[in-house]
Structure formats: C-alpha cells, structure tokens
Amino acid sequence: MPDTRPKRTRTxxxxxxxxxxxxxxxxxxxxxxxxxxxxxxxxLGVSRSSVREAMRVLETLGVVTSQVGxxxxxxxxxxxxxxxxxxxxxxxxxxLASLEPREVIDTRLMIERWAAARAASAAADTSALAVALxxxxxxxxxxxxVEHDTxxxxxxxxASGNRLIAAFMRSLRDSMRRHAVEAVEQLGDTTVLRAGxxxxxxxxxxxxxxxxxxxxADHLADAYPSLF
Amino acid sequence: MPDTRPKRTRTxxxxxxxxxxxxxxxxxxxxxxxxxxxxxxxxLGVSRSSVREAMRVLETLGVVTSQVGxxxxxxxxxxxxxxxxxxxxxxxxxxLASLEPREVIDTRLMIERWAAARAASAAADTSALAVALxxxxxxxxxxxxVEHDTxxxxxxxxASGNRLIAAFMRSLRDSMRRHAVEAVEQLGDTTVLRAGxxxxxxxxxxxxxxxxxxxxADHLADAYPSLF
DNA sequence: CGTTCCTCTATGGTCTGACCATACTGTGGT
DNA sequence: ACCACAGTATGGTCAGACCATAGAGGAACG
Numbered sequence: 001m002p003d004t005r006p007k008r009t010r011t012x013x014x015x016x017x018x019x020x021x022x023x024x025x026x027x028x029x030x031x032x033x034x035x036x037x038x039x040x041x042x043x044l045g046v047s048r049s050s051v052r053e054a055m056r057v058l059e060t061l062g063v064v065t066s067q068v069g070x071x072x073x074x075x076x077x078x079x080x081x082x083x084x085x086x087x088x089x090x091x092x093x094x095x096l097a098s099l100e101p102r103e104v105i106d107t108r109l110m111i112e113r114w115a116a117a118r119a120a121s122a123a124a125d126t127s128a129l130a131v132a133l134x135x136x137x138x139x140x141x142x143x144x145x146v147e148h149d150t151x152x153x154x155x156x157x158x159a160s161g162n163r164l165i166a167a168f169m170r171s172l173r174d175s176m177r178r179h180a181v182e183a184v185e186q187l188g189d190t191t192v193l194r195a196g197x198x199x200x201x202x203x204x205x206x207x208x209x210x211x212x213x214x215x216x217a218d219h220l221a222d223a224y225p226s227l228f
Numbered sequence: 229m230p231d232t233r234p235k236r237t238r239t240x241x242x243x244x245x246x247x248x249x250x251x252x253x254x255x256x257x258x259x260x261x262x263x264x265x266x267x268x269x270x271x272l273g274v275s276r277s278s279v280r281e282a283m284r285v286l287e288t289l290g291v292v293t294s295q296v297g298x299x300x301x302x303x304x305x306x307x308x309x310x311x312x313x314x315x316x317x318x319x320x321x322x323x324l325a326s327l328e329p330r331e332v333i334d335t336r337l338m339i340e341r342w343a344a345a346r347a348a349s350a351a352a353d354t355s356a357l358a359v360a361l362x363x364x365x366x367x368x369x370x371x372x373x374v375e376h377d378t379x380x381x382x383x384x385x386x387a388s389g390n391r392l393i394a395a396f397m398r399s400l401r402d403s404m405r406r407h408a409v410e411a412v413e414q415l416g417d418t419t420v421l422r423a424g425x426x427x428x429x430x431x432x433x434x435x436x437x438x439x440x441x442x443x444x445a446d447h448l449a450d451a452y453p454s455l456f
Numbered sequence: 457c458g459t460t461c462c463t464c465t466a467t468g469g470t471c472t473g474a475c476c477a478t479a480c481t482g483t484g485g486t
Numbered sequence: 487a488c489c490a491c492a493g494t495a496t497g498g499t500c501a502g503a504c505c506a507t508a509g510a511g512g513a514a515c516g
Contacts, residue, residue: 011498011500012498020320021511023324029325029326030326038467038468047500048500049280049498049500052468052469053280053284056240056288057285057470060284061288061316066468067508068469068507069508069509070510071466071510073509074468075468080326082322085317086317088289089314092286093290093308093310097255098257101395103390103392112340124469129331134497162331163326163327164331165330165331165335165338236506239470240469240471265497266497274471276471276472277469277471278469278471280498281469283497294480294497294498295496295497296477296478297478297479297480297495298480298494298496299480302479302480302495303496345491
C-alpha cells in the first residue's frame with residue numbers, strides 16, 4: 001500500500017483534471033470554446049455548481065473567459081492571460097504582509113535588467129518605447145506620468161521576446177502602481193527619470209546589453225531612492 | 229464619455245473585493261480565520277454559491293485553505309502559498325502552447341543567476357545546499373536525482389532571502405520536472421552536474437557573487453545542452 | 457430580394473434549500 | 487479522571503429554479 005494518504009479529491013478538482021486532460025488531448029489553444037456548463041455537468045456526471053467552481057479556477061488562472069448570451073463568442077472560451085492572475089497574486093500576498101515591497105522591487109530590478117539586456121542583444125523593435133517616452137513628456141499629472149512610465153517599462157519586457165517575463169513585469173508594475181505614483185510625487189522633478197529612460201532606450205538601440213542593464217539599474221535607483 | 233463600458237460586476241467578484249478589503253482593514257495575516265461561508269453569505273447579502281466561488285478564487289491564488297469539520301482549524305484559514313498557484317499557472321499555459329519551454333528555461337536561468345549572486349553577497353546559510361548535494365550523490369535513479377537536484381536549486385533561491393523569487397523558482401522547477409528527468413536520463417553521467425553544484429556552492433561560500441552567477445550559467449548550459 | 461423587427465433559445469449568473477461527511481464540543485455516565 | 491456518545495458547525499455537493507443577455511431565426515414589410 002504505497003498510498004496511505006486518503007487525500008480526498010473534491011469534485012471540482014476532478015472536473016479541473018478532466019478539463020485539463022481534454023485541453024491537452026484535443027490540442028485546444030486560445031480561441032477554442034469549451035462545452036457549456038450544463039453540458040459539461042451532464043457529461044461528467046456532476047452538478048453544475050462543481051463545474052462552475054472549476055471554471056472559476058480556470059478563469060482565475062487566466063485560462064478561460066466566460067461570456068453570457070448566445071453565439072460563437074458566448075460560453076467559456078480559452079484564452080492566455082497570465083497577467084491578471086499574477087497581478088492578483090502579488091496584490092493579495094502583499095496585502096497579507098507575506099511579501100515585502102522590497103522583495104517585489106528587487107524582483108522587478110532583476111527582471112528589467114535581464115529584459116533590457118536581452119532586448120539590446122536581439123535588436124528589438126523600440127518604437128513602443130519611443131511612444132511611451134513621448135507620452136511621459138506630455139503627461140500633466142503623476143498618475144498620467146506613471147501610466148506611460150509603466151508602458152515604457154513593459155515595452156522593455158515585451159521587447160525581450162519572453163512572454164512569461166513580460167507578463168511578470170506587467171503584474172509587478174500593476175501591483176506596485178500606488179507606490180509608483182507616490183514615488184513620482186515625492187520626487188517632484190521627473191527630468192532625472194527622463195534622462196534614465198533616454199539612456200536605456202539608447203543602449204537598447206545601440207545593441208549594448210551591459211550598458212542597457214546598467215542603465216536600468218541606475219534608473220531604478222533614481223526612481224526608488226529610499227530603497228537603495 | 230471616457231468610460232462607456234458598463235463592465236458588469238459579478239456577485240462573487242464583489243465578495244472578493246469585500247474579503248480583500250476586510251483582510252486589509254483588519255490586518256489579517258496567515259493563520260487567521262475567515263468567517264464561515266454561510267455567515268459570510270448572510271453578512272454580505274448574497275448566496276452561499278457566490279461566496280463559495282469567491283473562496284475558490286482565493287484558494288486558487290494560494291491565499292486561503294479550507295478545512296471541513298469543526299474547531300479552531302476548520303473553515304477558511306488564511307495562508308500564504310503562491311507556489312501552487314504559479315505551478316498551476318505555468319503548467320496550464322504550457323499545455324495551452326501559449327508558453328514555450330525555452331521561455332521557461334530562460335526565466336529560470338535569469339532567476340537562478342540572480343539568486344546565486346544574492347546568496348553569495350548575503351553570506352547565506354548553505355547547509356540546505358550541502359544536504360541536497362549529499363542526496364544527489366546517494367540517488368539511485370534519475371527521478372531521485374532530480375528530486376534532490378530540485379531541492380538544491382530551490383535552496384539557492386531560498387538563500388537569496390527573497391520569497392517571491394523562491395516561490396517562482398519552485399514553480400518553475402515543478403512545472404519542468406518532466407523535462408528535467410528526461411534531460412538527466414539523456415545525459416547519463418551526472419558527474420559533470422555534480423562538479424557544477426560543487427562549484428556553485430563553493431562560490432556562494434566564498435561570497436563571490438559574480439563567480440556564483442557564472443557557475444550557475446555554466447551549470448545550466450551543462451544540464452540543458454540542447455538549448456544552448 | 458433585402459431589410460427591419462420580434463420572438464425564441466442557449467448561455468452564464470444567481471439564488472434557495474436540501475443532504476452528506478467530517479471533526480470538534482460538550483455532556484453524561486463510569 | 488476518563489471514556490463513550492450525541493450534538494453541531496463546518497465545507498462539499500446536488501437539484502432545481504429564475505434572471506439578464508445576446509445571438510439565431512423567422513415573420514412582416516418595403
């Protein structure tokens with residue numbers, strides 16, 4: 001008897017496993033539709049409540065989205081959006097005080113250094129970076145500035161070509177949005193931040209990975225002086 | 229009219245918001261209990277189904293765990309386990325083909341270089357690393373080897389002192405477990421891997437961050453030759 | 457033939473009420 | 487002091503109902 005653990009399996013977990021298996025077996029990808037809740041319940045021999053709880057899990061994990069109504073777009077459609085999941089994850093665990101802001105900032109620094117270096121090596125498209133830069137120059141409030149600043153830094157992650165890194169970057173920014181606005185307001189003058197952005201962009205365009213990483217590190221030190 | 233979207237809010241999302249607010253306001257942390265489902269339903273004026281769906285989301289995000297029965301340990305208890313969430317997230321999105329293994333490996337390399345360097349700088353406790361090393365020497369199968377190998381690499385992340393990084397590392401390893409076993413089996417001889425581990429451990433003990441990062445990078449190149 | 461309008465229907469979202477297994481609580485007997 | 491047993495609060499599940507939504511499909515009309 002190798003398995004002495006009773007390890008009760010709840011019904012919705014079984015539904016979850018069946019759905020995951022079905023996705024793998026049928027080779028379903030983003031855009032494909034899952035059967036309707038009532039139909040799934042009947043097929044699997046469970047109640048609709050259990051199916052719904054499984055759907056809620058998949059939705060939380062950014063794997064499906066649900067639309068009411070009728071037609072090709074209605075029902076549970078497979079998507080691929082890990083962003084919201086990570087954002088919720090970080091926000092909640094920050095709220096639970098089980099993660100320190102310092103840990104999040106350090107993680108962001110790690111990611112952004114890597115992404116900038118990678119973008120520089122890959123001769124990535126930098127047009128999104130330029131657009132965000134212009135947006136920051138036109139910003140007339142801290143919130144507006146932070147919005148374009150976020151776009152700039154997420155564009156760096158996008159330019160790295162790694163979607164997992166990019167999703168993580170977006171989530172880190174989103175979960176720290178409040179801190180970012182406060183930091184910008186405390187700073188008052190944003191010219192030093194602009195200089196940092198220009199330097200990062202130049203390094204990526206010059207295909208200089210090490211300079212890009214250094215520029216990012218220096219820029220974050222400017223943005224969060226209290227943490228360095 | 230900047231916001232024409234009615235953006236319907238489902239009941240369980242409202243419950244989620246209320247719960248998050250309550251956690252923040254009451255300063256609840258891991259170990260504290262949430263009210264019972266029936267009580268929450270009555271307090272918030274919603275059905276128990278909606279409360280349960282919200283609970284399922286929180287459970288998926290690694291914020292609560294539910295125990296049946298009665299007593300101090302029963303009911304919904306706040307926890308702090310982002311590990312399973314991240315693991316599920318990666319596994320499902322890999323299954324959906326919305327993430328390439330290459331992206332996951334790259335992410336792991338980024339994390340582990342950072343963690344090793346940080347551990348070296350922080351003069352971290354390396355006893356867990358030594359234990360895992362001994363475990364690998366005693367391993368008599370690829371699975372067993374990978375198990376201790378995972379422990380070794382997670383110990384590096386733990387030693388960095390950043391719990392977010394550590395959780396991410398653990399999830400990356402878990403979601404790539406199958407690949408790791410295959411890689412070890414293909415490699416056959418594990419002496420080169422052992423040498424890499426010894427070098428990493430030595431660098432961390434010598435408080436040499438740059439050598440630690442280099443050692444990790446070289447080691448991963450040895451472990452996944454097909455990807456470099 | 458095309459267009460407009462209305463009805464039908466499948467969908468997710470919500471609620472109610474019930475029953476079950478579980479695991480502690482408390483009581484009563486020894 | 488101990489033990490056995492009924493009580494009870496908990497999450498887990500189910501069945502069935504109703505609602506709002508939004509496309510599908512046909513009917514009426516030009």
